[in-house]
Amino acid sequence: LIDMEYWLACNEERAAQARFGAVMCCCGPCAMYRRSALLLLLDQYETQFFRGKPSDFGEDRHLTILMLKAGFRTEYVPDAVAATVVPDRLGPYLRQQLRWARSTFRDTFLALRLLPELDRYLTLDVVGQNLGPLLLAVSSLAALAQLALTATVPWWTGLIIASMTVVRCSVAAFRARELRFLGFSLHTLINIFLLLPVKAYALCTLSNSDWLSR
Numbered sequence: 001l002i003d004m005e006y007w008l009a010c011n012e013e014r015a016a017q018a019r020f021g022a023v024m025c026c027c028g029p030c031a032m033y034r035r036s037a038l039l040l041l042l043d044q045y046e047t048q049f050f051r052g053k054p055s056d057f058g059e060d061r062h063l064t065i066l067m068l069k070a071g072f073r074t075e076y077v078p079d080a081v082a083a084t085v086v087p088d089r090l091g092p093y094l095r096q097q098l099r100w101a102r103s104t105f106r107d108t109f110l111a112l113r114l115l116p117e118l119d120r121y122l123t124l125d126v127v128g129q130n131l132g133p134l135l136l137a138v139s140s141l142a143a144l145a146q147l148a149l150t151a152t153v154p155w156w157t158g159l160i161i162a163s164m165t166v167v168r169c170s171v172a173a174f175r176a177r178e179l180r181f182l183g184f185s186l187h188t189l190i191n192i193f194l195l196l197p198v199k200a201y202a203l204c205t206l207s208n209s210d211w212l213s214r
Contacts, residue, residue: 001183001184001186001187001190002086002087002093003086004172004180004181004183004184004187005184005187006086007172007176007181008172008184010027010076010078011078011175011176012172012175013125014076015076015078016121016125017076017122017125018074018075018076019121020118020119020121020122021073021074021075022068022073022074022118022119022122023064023074023075023076024061024064024065024068024074024111024122024125024126025060025061025064026060026063026064026067026074027060027082027084028059028060028084029082029083029084030080030081030082030084031060031063031064033063033067037067037070037072040070041063041066041067041070044066045059045062045063045066048062050106050206050207050209051206051207053207053209054209055106055209056209056211057099057102057103057209057211058099058100058102058103058104058106058107061103061104061107062103062106062107062110065107065110065111065114068111068114068118069110069113069114094194094198095212096212097195097198097199098198098201098202098212099211099212101198101199101202101203102202102205102206102208104129104130105130105202105203105206106206108126108129108130111126133195133196133199136161136191136192136196137196137200139157139160139161140157140192140196142154142157143157143158161188161192162188165185165188166185168184169181169182169183169184169185170182172184
């Protein structure tokens with residue numbers, strides 16, 4: 001599931017953003033910058049603060065946003081190859097996702113002033129990435145409340161979530177030419193019952209800069 005999650009993040013999300021010359025996060029394991037561009041932003045990059053406190057995680061996303069604010073383009077190269085270490089147990093995976101969620105929320109605030117200068121698609125993309133989990137959480141809680149209070153099954157909510165999941169996974173399976181992506185539907189359950197609470201906790205603890213995995 002993690003392997004497919006990474007594939008989707010790169011070959012759907014970042015590939016789409018690259019159409020507009022503004023990949024919003026150049027991944028740490030496989031990002032290259034012009035030396036001249038990096039030197040221009042090195043002081044800002046090395047002194048990353050959030051609410052007055054030093055912060056050193058989410059550095060790949062932070063550097064990407066700094067590059068975009070400075071007027072540089074960020075691109076996605078689909079045939080690049082990189083190796084990275086991924087969690088192989090649930091606990092480390094959730095800690096990684098917590099760190100990433102805090103980073104995404106923080107740098108979204110940093111990117112808000114940048115969005116009017118970019119394509120409207122990117123504004124929609126950034127807003128959707130942050131509002132999407134909130135709407136999914138509200139839908140899920142409303143469905144659970146309906147089930148608990150009225151003893152009726154919220155089939156409409158379930159049908160919409162399942163339909164969106166099947167469509168996304170089918171598109172990924174078609175584009176990747178691999179049927180295994182239909183199995184990514186299982187990630188929806190992880191997203192609703194594990195990742196949404198993690199993201200809610202991340203939003204409430206944005207000032208916490210613990211790396212969590214070292």
